[in-house]
Amino acid sequence: MLDRFLPRALVLMAVAACIAGCSNPLVDTISVSPTSQTIAVGQQFQFTATGSVGHGSNHPSSTSNITDQVTWTSSLPSVATINATGLATAVGSGSTTITATINGYTGVLSATATLSVTGSTSIGTVTGITAVTVIPGSQSVTSPGQTSQFIAIGTATTGATVDITNQVAWTSSSVQIATIGGNTGLATAIGQGSVTITALYNNPNGGSVVAGTATFTVASGTTEQFKSVEIIPGSQSVSASGQTGQFLALATLGSNGLEEDVTNSSSITWLSSIPTIATVSSGQASGNGLVTGVSQGDTTITAELANQDGSIVSNSASVTVTLTPAPEPLLSLTIIPGSITVDNLQDTGQFLAIGTYSVSPTVRDLTNSVAWQSTEPNIFPVNTNTSGTANPGADAGVVTAVGTGSAVIVAEATDPTTGSIQTASATFNCPLILPTATTAGSCYPGSEAPALLSTLTVYNEGLNTTDWLVTASSATDTPDVLHCGPGSVTAGLGGSVCVASYPSPTGTAGVISVVLTAQDTGAAFGGWSDNCLPSDANGNILTAPPFYTAAGPNYCVVYLTTNDTVGAIFN
Numbered sequence: 312m313l314d315r316f317l318p319r320a321l322v323l324m325a326v327a328a329c330i331a332g333c334s335n336p337l338v339d340t341i342s343v344s345p346t347s348q349t350i351a352v353g354q355q356f357q358f359t360a361t362g363s364v365g366h367g368s369n370h371p372s373s374t375s376n377i378t379d380q381v382t383w384t385s386s387l388p389s390v391a392t393i394n395a396t397g398l399a400t401a402v403g404s405g406s407t408t409i410t411a412t413i414n415g416y417t418g419v420l421s422a423t424a425t426l427s428v429t430g431s432t433s434i435g436t437v438t439g440i441t442a443v444t445v446i447p448g449s450q451s452v453t454s455p456g457q458t459s460q461f462i463a464i465g466t467a468t469t470g471a472t473v474d475i476t477n478q479v480a481w482t483s484s485s486v487q488i489a490t491i492g493g494n495t496g497l498a499t500a501i502g503q504g505s506v507t508i509t510a511l512y513n514n515p516n517g518g519s520v521v522a523g524t525a526t527f528t529v530a531s532g533t534t535e536q537f538k539s540v541e542i543i544p545g546s547q548s549v550s551a552s553g554q555t556g557q558f559l560a561l562a563t564l565g566s567n568g569l570e571e572d573v574t575n576s577s578s579i580t581w582l583s584s585i586p587t588i589a590t591v592s593s594g595q596a597s598g599n600g601l602v603t604g605v606s607q608g609d610t611t612i613t614a615e616l617a618n619q620d621g622s623i624v625s626n627s628a629s630v631t632v633t634l635t636p637a638p639e640p641l642l643s644l645t646i647i648p649g650s651i652t653v654d655n656l657q658d659t660g661q662f663l664a665i666g667t668y669s670v671s672p673t674v675r676d677l678t679n680s681v682a683w684q685s686t687e688p689n690i691f692p693v694n695t696n697t698s699g700t701a702n703p704g705a706d707a708g709v710v711t712a713v714g715t716g717s718a719v720i721v722a723e724a725t726d727p728t729t730g731s732i733q734t735a736s737a738t739f740n741c742p743l744i745l746p747t748a749t750t751a752g753s754c755y756p757g758s759e760a761p762a763l764l765s766t767l768t769v770y771n772e773g774l775n776t777t778d779w780l781v782t783a784s785s786a787t788d789t790p791d792v793l794h795c796g797p798g799s800v801t802a803g804l805g806g807s808v809c810v811a812s813y814p815s816p817t818g819t820a821g822v823i824s825v826v827l828t829a830q831d832t833g834a835a836f837g838g839w840s841d842n843c844l845p846s847d848a849n850g851n852i853l854t855a856p857p858f859y860t861a862a863g864p865n866y867c868v869v870y871l872t873t874n875d876t877v878g879a880i881f882n
Contacts, residue, residue, distance in 0.1 A: 337416035338362035341377065343409065349427040350401050351774075352474040358383070358397040358424060360411040381411040391426050401428040402446070402462060404776070429774050440465040443479065443523035445510050451528035452500045461496040461525055463510040478770055479510040480756050482715075482743060487564065489527050500529040511745065513757040515768065515876035520757055522745045536618040537562040540573065542628040543684075544723060548730045549589065549604035551632050555642065557734045558591070558600040558628060559721060560614045561686060570686035572719040572736055573616055575599045584611040589630045604632040641726040643667045644677070644733035652740040653712050654753040662693075662708040662737055664722040677724050679707045687718035691739050712741035715754045767825060767871060769795040772878035773837055779881035780830040796881075798832030824868050826850040829879050831863040837880035843867035 340363045350356050362377040383393045387407035393399040399409060405428055412421040443465050450459040465475040481491045488504035491497065498508060505528040513520050540562045547556040558581075562573045573579050581593035581600055588608040592601040602612060610632070615625040644666050651660035666677040683695035694709045710720060717740040724733045746752030769781050780798030827843060829836050836859055839845060845858035846868045859865040869877050 337364075338377065338413065338420065339365050339416050341381065341411060341413055341415070341420050341422045343411050343422045343424040345424060347425040347427070349429065350399075351429050352401050352403060354401050356399050356401075356426070358393070358399060358409055358411070360397065360413075360422070362413070362415075364416075377413065381413045384410045384412070385426075386410070390428050399426055400446075401426075404428050439468045439514050439519075440473075440475065440512050440521055441468055441519075442466040443475070443510050443512050443521050445508065445523040445525035447525065449526040449528070450498070451530055453530050455500045455502060455529060457500050457529075459498050459527065461491070461498060461508055461510070461527075463496060463512070463523060465512060465521075475510075475512055479512045482509045482511070483507075483527070484509070488529055491527075498527050500527075503529050503531055505529070509743075509745065511755055513755075520746055520752070520755055536620060536622065537564060537571075537573075537616055537624055539563045540579075540614055540616045540624050540626050542612070542614055542626050543721060543734055544628065544732045546629040546631070547602065547732045548631045548633060549602060550731075551604045551606050551634050554604050554731060556602045556630070556731055557644065558602060558612060558614070559734050559736055560600060560616070560626075561719065561721075562616055562624070570719065572686075574736070576616070578617045580615045580617075582613045582615065583630075584613070586610075588632050602630050604630075607632055607634045641666050641724060641731060641733050642669055644681070644722060644724045644735040646720065646722050646735045646737040648737065650738045650740065651710070652742065654741075654751075655758040656712055656714070656741065656754055656756070658741070659709050659711045660739055662710065662720055662722070662739075664708060664724065664735065666724055666733070677722075681707070681722045681724040683707055684721040684723070685710065685718050685739075686721070687716065690714040690716060691718040691720075691741070693720055693739075710739045712739075712754065715741050715743040717741075767869065768876045769827065770876070770878055771796065771881055772840060773834075773880040773882050775834040775881040777834075778832040779834045779879070780832050781827055781879050782830065783825050783827045796832075798830060798834070824850060824870050827867050827869065827877065827879070829859075829863050829865040829867075829881075834881040835861040836863050836865055837861075837882050839865075839867045839880075840876075840878035842875060843869045843877045843879075 342361050344359050344361065348356055359376065360378045360381045361374055363372070363374050365372040378397045383395060383397050385391050385393045385399070385407050387405060389403050390405040390407040391399050391401050393409055407426050409424045409426050410421055412419060443463055446462050446464060452459060462474065463476045463479045465473050467473065476496045477494050481493055481496050483489050483491045484507040485504065486501065488502050488506045490499050490501060491508055505526060508525045508527050509522055511520060511522045540560055543559045543561065549556045559572065560574045560579055561570050563570050575597050579599070581591045583589055583591045585608065588606050588610040590603050590605060591612050592599050610630050611627050612630055613625055613627045615623050617623050644664060647663050647665060651662065653660055664677045664681045666675050667673055668675065683693045685691050685693040690713050691710050692713065694707050717738055719736050720739050721734060721736050741754040743755060744753045745755060769783070771779055776797065778798040780794065780796040782794055826846065838859060844867055845853045846866045847853065848866055850868050852868060869875050
């Protein structure tokens with residue numbers, strides 16, 4: 312009889328023992344502490360979950376830390392995210408509910424807390440940014456035209472974190488695949504592929520440059536297509552005695568307007584409408600677009616460029632062939648060197664244009680008599696003589712790197728005797744390479760030689776991110792050219808950070824002062840950073856309070872003896 316009931320008794324004893332002494336019994340209730348918390352964008356906070364056990368007659372009531380046993384969630388990840396250990400990271404301003412969930416004694420149990428996130432932490436309170444993290448580390452979209460927002464979080468020497476999304480220089484490794492707002496971090500898909508997104512922060516007052524990267528992938532779409540092709544020059548005149556003339560083909564990409572030299576591309580075909588008058592070279596590894604006069608008359612030269620989707624863009628130029636031989640024909644034009652690469656913004660490079668003639672002197676320097684062009688005149692402007700006449704003292708052919716990337720530099724020479732035109736091209740590069748502990752880098756913001764320009768950067772030190780505005784005069788004292796802040800009503804001139812360049816002063820007598828004006832756009836003004844002296848509207852320094860009012864307008868003067876960063880506090 313005892314043997315029959317012995318197994319059941321042993322089971323009941325084991326269950327009772329577990330109720331009385333198991334080390335991890337199911338909890339009856341849970342709580343999250345604190346129940347509410349406020350942090351700034353970019354900051355982190357640790358939440359704690361506590362479980363209570365009280366069931367079972369032989370089990371005393373107890374509490375324990377179950378932070379790493381619950382499942383953590385955030386109702387609005389765009390405001391704050393939270394990881395598996397309860398560490399919350401503030402992403403954007405607003406309020407979100409933090410929830411901890413666990414399987415308890417009576418079923419699924421949960422507890423909540425409220426996390427409020429304010430605007431960006433003041434960069435003026437940290438002593439320097441030592442690292443930049445781009446979040447998220449990778450994003451992908453399905454098709455061109457879609458966008459994704461990246462955020463840059465800086466880590467200061469104190470260990471504090473700060474949202475510097477609008478204070479870094481954003482770049483994309485390939486604008487044919489995706490572009491990104493220079494100071495917004497908003498990426499836009501252009502074509503299929505994957506790019507590296509870089510956030511570059513230049514610590515003020517000669518500090519170090521730090522960077523963070525992320526990956527942006529466009530899952531579908533087509534390779535960037537060319538929308539048009541241009542032939543340079545539009546017309547030429549050559550002699551039937553076999554004189555030659557060079558045409559160049561520059562193609563324009565559809566979405567971003569970038570130009571590319573496709574003269575010798577395998578996708579281009581050169582055609583002459585009447586080859587018995589003039590021929591044109593095509594289908595070669597190099598030397599395409601070269602016209603040779605055969606007999607008197609007129610012919611049309613056409614360049615047909617095939618896109619990868621099968622579409623074709625084309626353009627034409629005219630050639631007149633004369634019977635009169637040129638007494639001194641310009642046979643060819645060459646640019647030397649064929650390529651120049653500089654390391655710093657504002658660096659320059661000198662190209663020379665060398666012409667080859669049929670009579671002595673057969674080689675001549677035409678640098679200051681040819682017309683120079685740049686395919687990126689706003690980024691890599693090239694000096695030229697507008698008159699097109701020889702001027703030995705001119706500085707034609709000098710290219711300046713205002714930004715990063717590359718451009719095709721074109722020289723166009725016209726023979727004064729025959730009217731024939733020769734062209735040649737070269738490339739100018741200023742590649743963006745981020746500095747590291749072992750490499751100097753090149754062409755990154757702040758790489759300019761100090762003797763060239765001083766840079767004034769204005770940003771908001773306060774929490775208001777919607778309607779503040781600071782204006783300043785340009786380097787030529789044109790008022791209100793520099794607009795900084797989302798309160799700007801002028802299209803395209805808003806933004807949380809603005810940067811302006813001014814000629815560097817020479818000596819104490821050459822100190823440059825810039826007057827900044829804080830506009831009243833609904834935000835209460837809280838003061839200037841310590842390197843901008845409160846003044847009146849005319850730039851006269853104020854010596855007694857009040858130095859500013861909440862409604863404004865308020866003024867201050869910054870003396871540009873070096874690169875300066877000026878903060879304005881809006882609450």
